[in-house]
Amino acid sequence: MSVNYGSKRIVVGAHYGLRDWLSQRVTAALMALFTIALLAQLVFTKGPIGYDVWAGIFSAQWMKVLTFSIIVALAWHVWVGVRDIFMDYIQPVGLRLVLQVFTIVWLVGCAGWGIQVLWRL
Amino acid sequence: MTELAKKRPEFRNINAFKDLTTYRMTPAAWVSILHRASGVIMFLLLPFILWMFDTSVSSEISFAKFKAVFNAGAGLVPGWFFKLLALALIWAYLHHFTAGLRHIWMDISHDAVSKEFGKTSALATLAISIGLTLVLGAKLFGLY
Numbered sequence: 001m002s003v004n005y006g007s008k009r010i011v012v013g014a015h016y017g018l019r020d021w022l023s024q025r026v027t028a029a030l031m032a033l034f035t036i037a038l039l040a041q042l043v044f045t046k047g048p049i050g051y052d053v054w055a056g057i058f059s060a061q062w063m064k065v066l067t068f069s070i071i072v073a074l075a076w077h078v079w080v081g082v083r084d085i086f087m088d089y090i091q092p093v094g095l096r097l098v099l100q101v102f103t104i105v106w107l108v109g110c111a112g113w114g115i116q117v118l119w120r121l
Numbered sequence: 122m123t124e125l126a127k128k129r130p131e132f133r134n135i136n137a138f139k140d141l142t143t144y145r146m147t148p149a150a151w152v153s154i155l156h157r158a159s160g161v162i163m164f165l166l167l168p169f170i171l172w173m174f175d176t177s178v179s180s181e182i183s184f185a186k187f188k189a190v191f192n193a194g195a196g197l198v199p200g201w202f203f204k205l206l207a208l209a210l211i212w213a214y215l216h217h218f219t220a221g222l223r224h225i226w227m228d229i230s231h232d233a234v235s236k237e238f239g240k241t242s243a244l245a246t247l248a249i250s251i252g253l254t255l256v257l258g259a260k261l262f263g264l265y
Binding site for chain 2: 025028029032035050051054055058078081082085106107110113114117120121
């Protein structure tokens, strides 16, 4: 992986796509752990879960930091997955590019929204 | 030379309408396509997920609004429709989660990629995701 641009750029072969594959697994594992961490906090709550409990979970600083990285992981994971789907089903290059650009804008926008909600707490 | 001149069978791309409907998919094939479908559902419903996160967590007033949307509806859209959307998300998440764990398991273990394990783990994935969806769906629609 020394030089990977220009004429030296790897576009085919066994290692092309390894980074996407690995990042999808790593982000998936992170999100799974986050799910368990969130569920554990809900399960170990005594009494009914109202606004105070629910907002209290996300207002802790460590939870904000964790949720922030999970939002980034989610956007990254979705990007790899949706790009896979486009590569499988959308053959015209122009249409595929338009859809990919739309997906990036959509995901960055949604991530921004989530982060804004988080840091308002 | 006559052997070569004989017309060989042609295999073209499948026709989505004629061929896909006659396919008998194995449990692993169902898990695979549903993994993709559930991912697309969650991708498209991302604004709804963020709206739920926003209203449920921002303030006491927005939390009350969040609950009201599911119970009384919003505008012309009835509450059960939002519950249905939530149920779709519940299924999509459970399926994507379970099938994803199966995926990672298969990446890690060589024993998990056998034909037999592929079938049993696919059936287990479907049983877990559909079973939990029914349990949580019944709770969502107030059956218990």
